[in-house]
Amino acid sequence: MTEPATEPRATAGPRRRRRSVGELVEAARAGDPRAVARLISLVENAAPVLREVAAALVPYTGQAQVLGITGAPGVGKSTCTSALVTTYRRQGLRVGVLAVDPSSPFSGGALLGDRVRMQDHATDPEVFIRSMATRGHLGGLAWATPQAVRVLDAAGCAVILVETVGVGQSEVEVAALADTTLVLLAPGMGDAVQVAKAGLLEVGDIYVVNKADRDGSERVSRDLRHMLALGERPDGAWTPPIVPSVATTGEGIDAVVQAATAHEAHGRETGELTRRRTRRARAEIEALALVDLRRRLDRLPRDRRLDTLTERVLAGELDPYRAADELVAEMVGDSGMP
């Protein structure tokens, strides 16, 4: 799904011009990988048409199951993702993959074995694979990824796998993004204690102990079980299963898929899925509103009002907190906001 710089010129007729957003969304819905790639690029680059894209996509979203895959570097996230794609493809489902892990082979930086394995899927027209830029002034995952998920959702993917590196805050973000969060562990790296330290005991819906053919994998499962048992869960809440796997051979991956399907069914029955999606949409709206407010503040230096406030602070007449109050009051007026 490498995006051509422009629409192909060799073809005659209407394809010679750039397609409109509406045409791109129609083509993406029909499964055109170039249209999907182009829409994700527009979203990722915060193109001027971003709002138009968002508006055109939203009627066709909400169908896909979004699986987040996280864990420490080296536990086998990419291999597991690839094995999951294989399993879902056997079920005849269209699959999307978003790699937000900068060390992911999809992003171009890892073991040849994984890369070759993923190349198989790259020629499958029912698999959309995209690596997301994790940098950018708006903070990568937080801003572009939800929109990229919507593109893949509108493109008819039944399952969207979002792979992210288990470092820093991104786990929490992927948990906020996903319907079902898979936390990967492996003997030696990303063991149960590390998972606990990274705050992943709270976010996992399914724990996958990968490299289960290696020494120490049973100990990882046992430690994890003990730690999970320490947390209190309300009655009727989902109990995260611990699934052993050997992603390189595909062993255990069917069981992971079964667990993911069971988790989704549980979420639908209990209303938890809707609650999660509501939380997610609400957080996204708030985040976008904050970006807008920041932009409005950034524009203020040209405003004489801020100049006056600044002068008064420098003259010792006004402290910066009071000045900020006046600025905000000016912005929000007396609209009775909290």
Add this chain to the structure above:
Amino acid sequence: MTEPATEPRATAGPRRRRRSVGELVEAARAGDPRAVARLISLVENAAPVLREVAAALVPYTGQAQVLGITGAPGVGKSTCTSALVTTYRRQGLRVGVLAVDPSSPFSGGALLGDRVRMQDHATDPEVFIRSMATRGHLGGLAWATPQAVRVLDAAGCAVILVETVGVGQSEVEVAALADTTLVLLAPGMGDAVQVAKAGLLEVGDIYVVNKADRDGSERVSRDLRHMLALGERPDGAWTPPIVPSVATTGEGIDAVVQAATAHEAHGRETGELTRRRTRRARAEIEALALVDLRRRLDRLPRDRRLDTLTERVLAGELDPYRAADELVAEMVGDSGMP
């Protein structure tokens, strides 16, 4: 300047009760180190009286010269800071030190030699030393340090040294905070190329090549001079001097102080000092306003309006950008803001 948990109980009379903010500011202005420590703690912990503290301080601020000291770990920032304190004390000036470097000996984590040297100043009633917490949900340096600088300014410090580690964004922050920014280099670590990569060629007003008695220090100076020459500066702009020093013996520190004094004089003559302070105050007001706006948004989930918008996004009727627009419109009204 270790702060007692409460005001001392052994003393009789009015000191038995906690002093009011007004009393603390009066005591700080008279040079009482306990009052200074208490005010910085109130600022650092974002105490409920933070606004009262800010308002009480502002009339007494704007007198101190704020020197930022930054550079890679190991170049000798703390030793240099200590040597600068000695030099300013010889001039009879009251000095404040804020260490925002978590590896600083003032923060309690470094070489015994430095620590012993700094202990000399710790018993000097005309030197206020404080290490600032760099963590915290509001982002350490950005929020608390400008207020801590105001406390030291109001306490009559003629010079305030703000030492920060040269990693990540903090250099840029310290440059934004300071009237004069000292960038430290040393042979072997923090050489000219590293300084360029860290974006420090743009922010330094004075470059100090420390450990000038070591091999390679002349090369560091030469490389730096070449790189600085590549940047274009407008006519009449300050030309950053390169000053060699051996902070452990105090060699060259007088020249650093002379350069800092010359930079301040140049800033006063050209109006650059006022421009910097204006930019700084403006940025602080905007940052505080943004915190306030974020807080207002964080409170919104209880608002039925956001619930409705979220439901409409989930139903595919509205995209999140449009929902954010409506939310912001609700907040800012039609006040004609940009």
